[in-house]
Amino acid sequence: MTHDPIPSPTTSPAPSPATALAHRVSFTTPAGHLLVRGALDLEDTDRGLVPHRLPRWVRERHADAQLAMAQSQTSGVRLLLRTRATTLALQTVPTKRVYPGLPARPDGVYDLLVDDVPTAEATIRGGDTVTLDMAAGTARHDLGAAGTATFTGLPAHDKTVEIWLPHDETTTLVALGSDAPVGPAERADRPVWLHHGSSLSHGSFAASPTGTWPAVAARAAGVELVNLGLGGSALLDPFLARTLRDTPADLISLEIGINVVNADLMRLRAFVPAVHGFLDTIRDGHPDTPLLVVSPLLCPLHEDTPGPTAPDLDALRAGELRFLATGDPAEVAAGRLTLSVVRRELAGLVAARADDPHLHLLDGLELYDEADHARHPLVDGLHPGPETHREVGERFAGVVRSLASGLLR
Known part of the structure; x- marks a missing residue:
């Protein structure tokens, strides 16, 4: 633009x-x-x-x-x-x-x-x-x-x-x-945390810029944040992998899954190699940097229903923004992706790369699960509200500290 x-x-x-x-x-x-x-x-x-x-x-x-x-x-x-x-x-x-x-x-x-x-x-x-x-x-x-x-x-x-x-x-x-x-001012003593993810990482529905969950985590952990959370755009694009490869960082994390599902971008056969290629490219520039894969946080809309996601037109006519999952769960067997499938595949994929001692996996349900959803439902069916951003950030701060100190196993 x-x-x-x-x-x-x-x-x-x-x-x-x-x-x-x-x-x-x-x-x-x-x-x-x-x-x-x-x-x-x-x-x-x-x-x-x-x-x-x-x-x-x-x-x-x-x-x-x-x-x-x-x-x-x-x-x-x-x-x-x-x-x-x-x-x-x-x-x-x-x-x-x-x-x-x-x-x-x-x-x-x-x-x-x-x-x-x-x-x-x-x-x-x-x-x-x-x-x-x-x-x-x-x-x-x-x-x-x-x-x-x-x-x-x-x-x-x-x-x-x-x-x-x-x-x-x-x-x-x-x-x-x-x-x-x-x-x-200079803060050369602080590790640089490079993060990539979806609108959740971008900060949709956070109350302020320091209220996004990556900002909450970065400030609590004492690291300098470079946030490549990009609303609707965490799609395993090769140019994003090259950008991460070429950006100086002391620790890197990737929130992967929700955009691939709600864009209905690819099938299972393409998804697994795409993630491997994404990680391989990052490793070309950061061979030993702590690298964390974060699987999807809970989103009931797409747990077992594929994308694409579409605006709920009835809600729009009533002056409310909400989303619908329009895919067919019966097509999961043919390779359509859901969040449950993505979590399973990411766990297997990271396990298959066990020769990389600096690669780690965090199950997104440890950051936001069904109990959290019962207390703080997603605002529009997809995005967390301010309270959830704060809680996720506080939980992730400990992960960042462990990642920066090399203690995460």
């Missing part, structure tokens, strides 16, 4: 807080680039800096609209800086999603942490809008204006500040204003 420049206004607007403060960093400068963490590519545009979670060569070769939207949303992307500033004003152009007939989505949240402590949050109204008509299968992109998230009353001492960008919005970074100089 491309972004054209906003036409110049006919009159000069009043300066935004980001420009009115004594110090200003433009994100289209090297100094601005140095503040960004968790993105694999930074694109300079006429409107500002667009963080991408997939490299340029992937975006140019693979023009899938769902992948393009998911990778541009800044899940796990954050600004990391050192400063004595007591006021920070972040100017961005957010991109909002609008679904006709459904309640308006909440504005994306900007979480601010001071020396690892959650301190404030803000939202930015307006910006661009992408209107997605799920019944008609159409999309329209309308341009809007930049806005500013302002944080005041920060402690005046020298400190590390993080601003986590909205996990479910595309964010164009324009400028950062402050009342004292800012510079990049």
Whole structure:
């Protein structure tokens, strides 16, 4: 999805807080680039800096609209800086999603942490809008204006500040204003955790960017997160394996299964070799890095019913977003995939690679099972709510610590 420049206004607007403060960093400068963490590519545009979670060569070769939207949303992307500033004003152009007939989505949240402590949050109204008509299968992109998230009353001492960008919005970074100089911070002592997964890992229905389960786990485990959770796009694509292969990391995890099933992408005969090939490619760049395969979390919709998944049109007409499994369980014997089948095959596949001492398997039901579903049902039949994100993240934090220390067996 491309972004054209906003036409110049006919009159000069009043300066935004980001420009009115004594110090200003433009994100289209090297100094601005140095503040960004968790993105694999930074694109300079006429409107500002667009963080991408997939490299340029992937975006140019693979023009899938769902992948393009998911990778541009800044899940796990954050600004990391050192400063004595007591006021920070972040100017961005957010991109909002609008679904006709459904309640308006909440504005994306900007979480601010001071020396690892959650301190404030803000939202930015307006910006661009992408209107997605799920019944008609159409999309329209309308341009809007930049806005500013302002944080005041920060402690005046020298400190590390993080601003986590909205996990479910595309964010164009324009400028950062402050009342004292800012510079990049370093955390070379923290292991880098590279994670890939579906919309569950991306953070669908999490309350804030630090509330996605990978962010909860990363912060609790004291690691630096690179989140390649891509809504609807964890499909064992070879380009994703090559991206993981080429990205520096101290530990890697892969949440595999739900998207392959709900896209009805492949049959059992193709699935097992595809996973082997995915792992082989990652191992070409990370031969000894701890590598964890996470099988599907519980999703009653697809436990024993194949995909494809489709929106429930009756629910849409009633103003509710829910999903249906449209496959035929009788076709599982012919190779159609369900989550139960995927869990079984992943367990066998990892066991067959016993010559790799750094490869591990985690049953996704240890993160979210039937008892959890009884307490916190999936919001729309597919995605966990904020409480589940928190619980899954807290459970996974121990796995991350063990993986980083080489204690996971």
